[in-house]
Amino acid sequence: MADFNTEIYAWYASNKRDLPWRETNDPYKIWLSEIILQQTRVVQGLEYYMRFVENFPTISDLAAASEDEILKLWQGLGYYSRARNLHTAAKYVDEELNGVFPSKYETIIRLKGVGEYTAAAIASLAFHLPHAVVDGNVFRVLARYFGISEPFDTANGKKMFRDLANELISANDPATHNQAMMEFGALQCVPVNPGCAICPLQISCYAYINKVVDRLPVKSKKVKIRNRYFNYFVIFTGDSVFLKKRSGNDIWKNLFEFPLTETQNEESVKKLVEEDAFSLLCNFNGTEVETITEWKIHLLSHQKIIYRFIVLRVEREKKITSDLIKVDKKDIFNFAVPRLLENFINNSKLF
Ligand code: SF4
Incomplete structure (x- = not known):
């Protein structure tokens, strides 16, 4: 095991990327970067991180912002519950903890939106x-190097990987240890075509020696993808257009969108406008339809959104x-x- 750590640290020292959150001990900034980087690639996350730090240099600044401001800054990053949770946690730290970020794993994990992985990252990187x-990168490196075929998404598997990762961690410098593990998984031991040929761990790597690199790590569950059909009505009246704030326990909560009718399949526009919700909005006689875009696909982790925009111009809207x-x-x-709305708005030349 000593060799494993020594090799990983040496690899990290010469291959690590210079990233702004690696230059700070500020738990607020480390937390911000960790939340942004969940489900997001570093290149994309970096831009958002800079934007957030510039607009909200302290956790109190973030707490004082409105949710709409935060969501606007988060726009395009996806998984919007992260932004809402960020705001809730910032308000909690600001109001209940006098703006002082919690400094123990047990208190950090109580923050909204912070799970085991993020709590461990903040505790180690900010407080040593x-x-x-143990994230996807770490599962992969451990499964391949140590030859663990237990699925990492079961309770047993998670425990096994967590125990091994905690056994390996260096008490002297847990921050560098964690960074090195994650960076190694992100850059060297990547999911497809890892750099085995130039890997310093090659001679002792179980997966490489046994030629099972592409079979590890093992996942037990297949993600079920659900198809949803979104018909957006872009209704112009003069120079105005209608928006609606999304609510309920669904994707994109509290973001804005054009009035939407969701269907089970590709319904005709005629059928859609006969619906009550639509007729409440405007008198429709068919001539108002200006454009109907092609169906397009927007992929989320568990959902396939099949969507189109129906552009209408109405003379006089009914009761709003x-x-x-x-x-x-x-x-x-x-x-x-x-x-997907942002792309439409930017490219349609209607706005
Ligand atoms: S030899 Fe290949 S599979 Fe093994 S740790 Fe290195 S990159 Fe990963």
Whole structure:
């Protein structure tokens, strides 16, 4: 095991990327970077991290912001519950802990949106506590090097990997240890075509020696993908357009979107506009439809969103329901919207 750590540290010293959150001990910034980097590649996350630190240099600044401001800054990063949780946790630290970030694993993990992985990352990187991080990168490196075929997404498997990672962690410098493990998985021992030919661990790596690199790590569950059909109505009246804030326990909660009708399959526009929700909004006689875009696909981790935009121009809207807001079309850029709407707004030349 000593060799494993020595090789990983030496590899890290010569291969690590210079990233701003590696230059700080500030738990707020480390937390911010960890939340942003969940489900996000470093290149993309970096831009958002810089943006957040610039707009909210301290946790109190983040706590004082409105949720709409935060969601707007988060726009395009996906998994928006991360942004809402970030805000809730910032308010909690600001109001209940006098703005002082918690400094123990047990208190860090109580923050909204912080799980075992993030708590271990903050505890080790900001406070030098020996808690091993176990993320997808670490599962992969450990499974391959030590030849662990137990699926990593079962309770047993998780425990096995966590115990091994905690056994390996260096008490002297847990921060560098964790960074090195994650960076090695992110750059060297990558999921497809890892750099085995130039790997310093090659001579003692179980997977390499036994030619099972592409079979490790093992996952037990297959993700079930659900198809959803989203019909967005882009309804113009004069220079205004209608938006609605998403609510309920669903994707993109609290982001804005055009009025939407979700269907089980590709319904005709005629059928859709006969629905009550739509007829409440405008008198429709068919001539108002300006464009109907092709169906496109937006992939999320567990859902396939099949969507299109139906652009309408109405002379006179009917009674506006309270959950709809009418905005001047040039102001649409101030609203936080899901990525697929952002692309439409930017490319359609309608705004
Ligand atoms: S030899 Fe290949 S599989 Fe083994 S640790 Fe190195 S990169 Fe990963």
